[in-house]
Amino acid sequence: MRTVNSFIGSPIERLEDLRFLRGRGEYVDDLSRADVLHAVILRSSVAHGRIRSIDTSRALALHGVHSVITARDLGGRIPNVPMRLQPLPDFEPFAQPVIAHSKVRYVGEALAVVLAQTPAIAEDALEVIEVDIEQLAPVPDRHVSAQDKSLLFEEKGTNLAIKFHAVRGDAAAVFKNAPYVRRESFRVQRHMAMPMETRGLLAEWDAARGRLTVNGGAKVLFFNRRTLARQLGLAEDAIDLVENDVGGGFGARGEFYPEDFLIPFAARHTGRAVKWTEDRREQLMTLNHAREAECDVEIACTRDGTILGLRGHAYVDVGAYMRTNGAVGARNVAQFMSGPYRIPNIDIDVALQLTNKTPVGTYRGPGRFETDFFRERFFDIVAEDLRLDRIEFRRRNLVSKAEMPYSIATITPFESKDEFDSGDYQATLDRCVHEIGWADKTKLRGKLIDGRYHGLAIGCFIEGGAAGPKESARIVLEPEGDYSVFVGSSAVGQGLETAFAQIAADALEVPMERIRGVFHGSTSHVSDGYGAYHSRSIVMGGSAILAAAKEVQDAIRAQAAKRLGCTPSEVTIVEGTKAIGPNGKSISLAGLTNEGISAEGAFLNKRHTYTYGAHAAHVAVDPKLGHVELIDYVVVEDCGRIINPLTLRGQVIGSVVQGLGGAFMEHLMYDEHGQFLTGSLADYLVPTASDFPNIRAVMLEEHPSPINPLGAKGAGEGGIIAAGGVVANAVADALRTLGVELRDLPLTPSHVWQLVDDARRRATAE
Amino acid sequence: MPVRFEVNGKAVAVEVEPRLTLADCLRHHLRLTGTHVGCEHGVCGACTVIVDGAAVRSCLMLAVQAEGAKVVTVEGLSHDEGLTPLQASFRKHHALQCGFCTPGMITTAHALLSEEPDCDADRVREVLSGNLCRCTGYISIVDAVLEARAAYKRGGERA
Numbered sequence: 068m069r070t071v072n073s074f075i076g077s078p079i080e081r082l083e084d085l086r087f088l089r090g091r092g093e094y095v096d097d098l099s100r101a102d103v104l105h106a107v108i109l110r111s112s113v114a115h116g117r118i119r120s121i122d123t124s125r126a127l128a129l130h131g132v133h134s135v136i137t138a139r140d141l142g143g144r145i146p147n148v149p150m151r152l153q154p155l156p157d158f159e160p161f162a163q164p165v166i167a168h169s170k171v172r173y174v175g176e177a178l179a180v181v182l183a184q185t186p187a188i189a190e191d192a193l194e195v196i197e198v199d200i201e202q203l204a205p206v207p208d209r210h211v212s213a214q215d216k217s218l219l220f221e222e223k224g225t226n227l228a229i230k231f232h233a234v235r236g237d238a239a240a241v242f243k244n245a246p247y248v249r250r251e252s253f254r255v256q257r258h259m260a261m262p263m264e265t266r267g268l269l270a271e272w273d274a275a276r277g278r279l280t281v282n283g284g285a286k287v288l289f290f291n292r293r294t295l296a297r298q299l300g301l302a303e304d305a306i307d308l309v310e311n312d313v314g315g316g317f318g319a320r321g322e323f324y325p326e327d328f329l330i331p332f333a334a335r336h337t338g339r340a341v342k343w344t345e346d347r348r349e350q351l352m353t354l355n356h357a358r359e360a361e362c363d364v365e366i367a368c369t370r371d372g373t374i375l376g377l378r379g380h381a382y383v384d385v386g387a388y389m390r391t392n393g394a395v396g397a398r399n400v401a402q403f404m405s406g407p408y409r410i411p412n413i414d415i416d417v418a419l420q421l422t423n424k425t426p427v428g429t430y431r432g433p434g435r436f437e438t439d440f441f442r443e444r445f446f447d448i449v450a451e452d453l454r455l456d457r458i459e460f461r462r463r464n465l466v467s468k469a470e471m472p473y474s475i476a477t478i479t480p481f482e483s484k485d486e487f488d489s490g491d492y493q494a495t496l497d498r499c500v501h502e503i504g505w506a507d508k509t510k511l512r513g514k515l516i517d518g519r520y521h522g523l524a525i526g527c528f529i530e531g532g533a534a535g536p537k538e539s540a541r542i543v544l545e546p547e548g549d550y551s552v553f554v555g556s557s558a559v560g561q562g563l564e565t566a567f568a569q570i571a572a573d574a575l576e577v578p579m580e581r582i583r584g585v586f587h588g589s590t591s592h593v594s595d596g597y598g599a600y601h602s603r604s605i606v607m608g609g610s611a612i613l614a615a616a617k618e619v620q621d622a623i624r625a626q627a628a629k630r631l632g633c634t635p636s637e638v639t640i641v642e643g644t645k646a647i648g649p650n651g652k653s654i655s656l657a658g659l660t661n662e663g664i665s666a667e668g669a670f671l672n673k674r675h676t677y678t679y680g681a682h683a684a685h686v687a688v689d690p691k692l693g694h695v696e697l698i699d700y701v702v703v704e705d706c707g708r709i710i711n712p713l714t715l716r717g718q719v720i721g722s723v724v725q726g727l728g729g730a731f732m733e734h735l736m737y738d739e740h741g742q743f744l745t746g747s748l749a750d751y752l753v754p755t756a757s758d759f760p761n762i763r764a765v766m767l768e769e770h771p772s773p774i775n776p777l778g779a780k781g782a783g784e785g786g787i788i789a790a791g792g793v794v795a796n797a798v799a800d801a802l803r804t805l806g807v808e809l810r811d812l813p814l815t816p817s818h819v820w821q822l823v824d825d826a827r828r829r830a831t832a833e
Numbered sequence: 834m835p836v837r838f839e840v841n842g843k844a845v846a847v848e849v850e851p852r853l854t855l856a857d858c859l860r861h862h863l864r865l866t867g868t869h870v871g872c873e874h875g876v877c878g879a880c881t882v883i884v885d886g887a888a889v890r891s892c893l894m895l896a897v898q899a900e901g902a903k904v905v906t907v908e909g910l911s912h913d914e915g916l917t918p919l920q921a922s923f924r925k926h927h928a929l930q931c932g933f934c935t936p937g938m939i940t941t942a943h944a945l946l947s948e949e950p951d952c953d954a955d956r957v958r959e960v961l962s963g964n965l966c967r968c969t970g971y972i973s974i975v976d977a978v979l980e981a982r983a984a985y986k987r988g989g990e991r992a
Binding site: 717 | 929
């Protein structure tokens with residue numbers, strides 16, 4: 068008997084790499100079809116206005132232009148982009164029409180779709196479409212928005228989409244008699260996921276069979292198919308959404324966008340295959356933006372640093388419309404402001420303000436990156452005020468192992484209760500203190516060495532994962548004796564095929580080579596699927612694979628029993644290759660049936676997993692140039708059970724660097740007219756190979772999650788969540804002797820220089 | 834207009850519009866879709882190919898400018914079976930996730946190591962800083978390139 072497999076936990080090199088490294092991946096723009104029409108989209112250059120007319124006659128006269136689709140061609144009823152998460156009726160009036168028909172509300176909103184023989188001809192046609200828009204007073208930020216003078220939706224009478232409210236205990240009571248109270252405001256800038264591959268779609272309409280096939284799906288294909296079927300008046304099973312290789316998601320790619328209606332509609336409208344490939348400028352102004360949040364909060368503590376309460380207001384600039392998951396970030400800002408800490412009394416509301424900017428959606432660590440910056444920055448200010456050690460302040464207030472499961476603040480409306488599943492938060496903090504070498508480095512704090520000030524900081528985080536309600540998997544024993552695995556989870560570049568093959572091989576007790584393939588995402592693979600968001604794939608998809616493995620083994624035993632002349636319970640499957648009956652007689656699984664044996668399994672879940680840990684940073688700040696060098700950065704996180712340490716490390720380090728991009732450079736800027744200013748990668752700066760070379764990750768599996776059979780916790784976002792708060796505190800620590808007041812991100816060189824200059828001016832004035 | 838050049842050791846002749854980029858020519862006329870187009874303004878490096886030995890952004894070069902040149906794409910750096918030492922090092926170090934920037938990273942690193950097999954980590958970072966990756970955080974890519982230097986020192990992997 069072979070020993071049980073242990074692919075889970077091993078640093079298995081990825082199966083996907085064999086095609087990606089040789090240029091054999093297949094992304095949606097790699098597909099071609101004979102006689103395809105290329106779509107290019109005319110987008111509004113005006114932030115807020117009323118459409119008077121769109122004249123397409125000169126475009127239609129160009130040789131090679133097939134047609135131009137505007138709102139008029141949709142036949143009266145313009146579908147809206149639906150809310151996928153928190154689908155409250157309150158949001159419906161603020162939904163985005165798939166094409167602008169009466170007003171435009173942000174720069175980049177779709178006005179028309181040009182279909183032509185080549186993308187170049189279609190782009191030529193864009194130049195000669197004449198659009199007449201009556202400009203309305205722009206709403207460029209949340210302050211103008213809150214005045215409700217210029218309204219995005221006049222019939223609603225307000226630019227406030229909704230207020231969420233996070234409550235725990237009785238904050239008002241505890242603030243009345245608190246020994247220490249402090250109030251602060253913080254702000255995070257608008258930035259975005261910016262996956263390397265831009266979006267793309269290839270839609271084909273088969274009129275004879277009444278079937279629509281759409282390549283270019285990602286993330287949540289089953290939801291998107293339901294949406295598209297409803298909008299087009301087709302049966303769900305008349306549509307196949309196909310997931311190709313996907314060049315990064317990070318929450319933004321794969322949500323249902325206006326183009327996810329427009330391109331399939333164009334295919335059906337014209338009876339031709341229609342292909343659309345987003346360019347980078349379009350991506351920067353149409354893919355979900357994120358993170359633009361502010362808060363004005365108060366904390367109440369005892370003098371020894373025990374937190375009694377947290378209360379106040381947060382404001383999220385949600386852009387022009389509420390679409391798919393646009394409320395998640397704001398919800399999380401309120402619900403997770405307490406992070407991994409025991410804060411018994413909480414009262415925080417968050418206003419979702421509409422502005423004339425690109426709508427927001429989730430970006431890796433949605434709301435959590437923002438609120439971790441608010442909280443951790445606030446904690447360092449409070450600890451200094453109370454003359455307490457920053458680590459001791461955190462240790463004292465972290466939720467303890469004995470308090471698990473621990474309930475956090477409840478959110479209303481769309482009531483959401485949540486609790487932490489398991490863990491020892493103090494242990495990861497202590498490990499992080501040790502790994503960064505805090506004791507040795509602490510003497511550098513605030514020191515000026517070779518013209519640069521050194522600073523040190525540490526912070527703690529939690530990362531939610533494993534969103535329910537369900538994930539499905541199907542495993543097929545192929546006639547030749549290999550296994551194929553089909554899952555409802557989606558791959559966005561995170562290495563799902565490898566991790567799922569590891570899980571399946573262990574469950575079926577076969578070598579990984581016997582897993583013929585892991586087929587994911589596309590709506591044709593399983594009866595129902597939920598996809599990739601909220602760090603859910605390993606927990607939900609992986610657990611579904613365990614369930615399917617059990618089902619297929621039962622089905623194999625039943626089939627073998629017939630051949631062996633015994634009952635299924637008397638059959639033993641050995642090494643995944645043969646079935647043995649009670650009398651020792653065996654048959655090979657290869658050739659057991661002609662058509663193979665297929666079984667589906669599902670994992671149902673209502674609870675969330677919480678990966679947790681701590682980050683620490685050591686920086687050197689040049690006060691003359693405002694440049695910050697990251698000298699050392701350490702992440703310690705416990706994600707319950709590690710499926711593949713190689714890919715987990717990739718998630719952690721990659722996620723940290725994305726977070727550092729948000730902390731130091733990434734900024735989607737608009738002017739006072741709502742004009743978009745950062746439409747190229749020369750304007751929107753992201754980290755490069757030379758920016759942050761020193762990052763270390765320590766990954767632990769000390770506390771498996773009790774809520775799934777793998778014991779795993781979602782782990783794709785922990786790196787990004789804490790990054791902003793920790794490096795901001797390290798910069799503030801470095802400049803502490805100057806008395807800088809650091810409350811905003813990003814820490815660009817000019818911002819850091821300004822902080823130093825402001826502090827010096829204040830000092831001189833005193 | 835007609836243009837003739839060599840791609841991955843094979844002579845090609847294509848009829849293109851003067852405004853067609855080399856990237857689009859490779860991808861859509863010659864069906865070499867391993868070369869990816871990320872930004873079309875020369876910042877992201879995903880479209881990097883090797884033209885007469887130099888790493889070049891094929892989105893900033895017109896197809897007609899390739900007349901008479903020797904062009905190597907990621908497909909031309911690959912064995913039919915298995916991985917080259919550089920590719921194997923990328924796999925070992927988990928230097929790729931979604932794979933979209935990877936062809937540009939491989940071609941850029943190959944051009945660098947072919948010229949400078951003794952380059953140090955700072956030089957690798959400097960050269961790769963012209964190629965954007967949104968998944969890995971770059972550290973594993975730099976490690977992979979550094980480990981692959983040995984293969985180039987032996988002269989084992991020249992295009």
